[in-house]
Amino acid sequence: MTTHHFQPTHYHTTIGSHEAVLRLQPGDTVITTTVDARGQDSSGQQITSPGNPMTGPFFIEGAEPGDTLVIHLDKLTPNRPLGWTRRMVAPHVVDPEYTPQLPWPADDAQGLAQWRVDLTNGTVTMVDPPAPLAGLALPVNPMVGCFGVAPARGEAISTATSSHHGGNMDYNGFVAGTTVYFPVLTAGALFHIGDGHAVQGDGEIVGTGVEISFDVEFTVDLRKGWHTRWPRGENSTHIFTVGNARPLDQCVQHATTEMIRWLQNDYGLTGEAAHLLLGQAVQYDMGNIFDPAYTMVCKMAKRWLS
């Protein structure tokens, strides 16, 4: 149960079988930092290439394919006062015939918007808001945009997308206090983390949350022989499963199937009971709908599982 203080010296823009920066025992805690999506650190200085640079990977002793890696998100704290967002929703989230009316150009050509993150007041506010948004103060909700484990077969997958291994899921339920489960796909699991958001709407439809560097604390654990196929998680009220694919219909399929397996294998539900319960009590949350792979989350309240 060691607590490691780790200061990254380099970052990765793929999640893959990169050389581990630290070897952890199940139960260990890591206190570290992440840069923002453009590689800017707590001082606002760009110290690495943009594109969701990852801190890590961390090798977890004893992790083998067929196991599940457990990540407790202990603390997620923006560590500088300013974050930034893009200014236009993705053209693929509006009707194709509407696209000419979007406030083009897309992406960064029109400059990024700056947002002030005030942890004392718990608010996120625009630095230079357009008039109709003067006074807008969103509640801060720090979340991890992109994290996961090295994929199988030696793949190295861009941090711009997501799949079985996790990745850029941009689900605003990945907040401190949440426990996340990743299928171990290669020896040591090789956990990567980065892409913190001070707040983010569902879907990350402008392509960013309020992007910011983080102080991060997480604790790892290992469930030997607990076979999972997609990321899962739980918080004080719900268990949930995560499907990453496109279109969203396929995310729904992955997440729902993973939830059925979980309910039947670990919560003592027969198939009949699992289906009856899901039909009247399932909930779905939307993660990323900006990336090549989208994300949908299937949730079940713990109160129905006792």
Place this chain on the structure above:
Amino acid sequence: MTTHHFQPTHYHTTIGSHEAVLRLQPGDTVITTTVDARGQDSSGQQITSPGNPMTGPFFIEGAEPGDTLVIHLDKLTPNRPLGWTRRMVAPHVVDPEYTPQLPWPADDAQGLAQWRVDLTNGTVTMVDPPAPLAGLALPVNPMVGCFGVAPARGEAISTATSSHHGGNMDYNGFVAGTTVYFPVLTAGALFHIGDGHAVQGDGEIVGTGVEISFDVEFTVDLRKGWHTRWPRGENSTHIFTVGNARPLDQCVQHATTEMIRWLQNDYGLTGEAAHLLLGQAVQYDMGNIFDPAYTMVCKMAKRWLS
């Protein structure tokens, strides 16, 4: 501001330009009943053909294409003690390779599950639960599964699906206290309503909520010249827009575009402000993912719109 007590004598399983059962003035209130999805009334007797039979249509005086029909859902009250559900999630909401493990047969061949609806306690419980669900008591949440207006061009669209005109959206946010807006597509709007659910999980993934007959009270109004393209709604906390299509990605496109239009046209937001706000504050809820057309809801909290 007349209150009409209307007792239906026949029902429709398409939403179309059927002969109106009643002519209403904007401001009028209707107190009526709906049968359940199989055509069973408050006594549990089947009195019409199954398939989401609709009460109505109601002709609203003065409604013309280009206007928007306003429906205040005043009261939605299950009017008998027992509802029913199917027992298996739709094969299209799980992974295709998982389908052999589903508790087939689908649909009604294995019999329907009966649920007791207790309005005093506010609970919905299974009559004959499998052991793992003994003691399960879901909070009652009466909602309208299927309602809408006659489509344009003389179309008559099955109540098994949805589109611009509304229809079988199965969104569990369509509860009493909600105001719903439908684009008027033909003279008189021709409003239909039915398919009440005592409770329903997101997506209606078993193909039913707890299906039950309702006592219904709604008040109509008309917004002349307020042009809408998709159903919209609002409650005490949010405004929302509804996209009906398949795949879900296209629902997202329809609902998001409709929300952008609304924010810009009625809430004084510039395009720039609308996009900045949506990016960090938009929420999505899932309606039906069982039918030929799916439903996705795009929401914005009213607190960000003052």
Place this chain on the structure above:
Amino acid sequence: MTTHHFQPTHYHTTIGSHEAVLRLQPGDTVITTTVDARGQDSSGQQITSPGNPMTGPFFIEGAEPGDTLVIHLDKLTPNRPLGWTRRMVAPHVVDPEYTPQLPWPADDAQGLAQWRVDLTNGTVTMVDPPAPLAGLALPVNPMVGCFGVAPARGEAISTATSSHHGGNMDYNGFVAGTTVYFPVLTAGALFHIGDGHAVQGDGEIVGTGVEISFDVEFTVDLRKGWHTRWPRGENSTHIFTVGNARPLDQCVQHATTEMIRWLQNDYGLTGEAAHLLLGQAVQYDMGNIFDPAYTMVCKMAKRWLS
């Protein structure tokens, strides 16, 4: 085996249970005309409302749900010298981020292109081509864009879309010499036909073929008790099945399943044989990808079925 000469006096822009214009015996032939997609007849005069107006419906004596209607497309002949097309591919068939570079406006605001249809030479040429297309002469390939039978349950479905009943499939394989099978969904089948194209690229991606009025001759037949779920067809070289839905993935599912049923039920293939054959010999053609519902065709060469 009567041959009927039928001159339409009105048209329908939905396919539904409209009053029949003629009652046919199986084996009867009909010689009639169709107007173009905008309601223009052989003289170029607009005589009915636009939107794929249908000639018919024709009631086929003895046709009942569970039967299959057989339509032999005997002759499809453009009956005027000029057709027209739109000028821009649909924004939904290009990448969303590319849409600003399209030659907007979409649809008809920039005027329609006129094309000369020369049956003697067998060519279709632009009347006023832009310079790079001077000399372009496409081979004439007259095909039916939209035809089908009344849907079940009293639905009346817009001729802008397609489903089990057929409709606006825009498959350029629906040419003279082809036999088409439609599932009978209501008594008398109620066959509708219209929307002729002198030529059309795959997908109808500009929203039109070379739209033109037709002289049409077709012969009807009935296969009692031959149960089909989707339109099918055959020509001298292939049998084929048609799936209408969105996304294209779902069209593939419908068409492939229908083909498997056909091979097993009528061609003496076991499941094992059907799958082995399909894997190495199946072909797919694309129909409409412009409408609310897309179309995909699954084909099998007859030479592999003897």
Place this chain on the structure above:
Amino acid sequence: MTTHHFQPTHYHTTIGSHEAVLRLQPGDTVITTTVDARGQDSSGQQITSPGNPMTGPFFIEGAEPGDTLVIHLDKLTPNRPLGWTRRMVAPHVVDPEYTPQLPWPADDAQGLAQWRVDLTNGTVTMVDPPAPLAGLALPVNPMVGCFGVAPARGEAISTATSSHHGGNMDYNGFVAGTTVYFPVLTAGALFHIGDGHAVQGDGEIVGTGVEISFDVEFTVDLRKGWHTRWPRGENSTHIFTVGNARPLDQCVQHATTEMIRWLQNDYGLTGEAAHLLLGQAVQYDMGNIFDPAYTMVCKMAKRWLS
């Protein structure tokens, strides 16, 4: 213009920035071999791990991002007498409710089918056909299932899928005589090739063509500064573009956009002319619909481009 005889000693099941096995000058020809999808060589012996093992990568001198790699497929020759296929279409290409009727188990659990490849007669026949397929002799059509260049950003992408870089596209138009263009995404391009099929139906819907090892001859070239975003190709009659994604709708978008760019940038067509031509003359072919990413090909006949 050197001709290299290259005998592979190891293979890769990702396409990525692996160490080059050979450095080529533009204009060079390579004569080499590929193993089949399970790693079996010309003697039928498994010599490497299964999963579309790739021969290569080949480093092309002077290739830089922004250039396009040209691959002439000179010869593709099955080099052993027996290939193999799976026996069941993928459950995701049939209707979800039909899946219980499939001849499960999927994949390889029921054994592979053996096919005899006779280059003299030009036929592919089953070794042990079920009775209804006795006598079936498909024409041999050797094609490359999986090939492409290293992706950008250090990604290493599984040979089970496809994207901008090419990969497992399974298009039965990738035959000898075809020239294929890949966007160069990293220095040296790093070309990989493998996964030969003696014949394959559209879509590779059983998950395999007739899988077999190949003798391969290809010639590389480089088009400096010719910017492409997706694989392209040409043969004696057509130019074509390839979109890899899911759903198929998105493949259509990628391929159509890439074709529009090509027509406008290299064939002297204005936007107006490109759209008018595509509308009436475009063709689409289907590649892989089995993998995580599907493939659709957009084609234009050269005769319309002179």
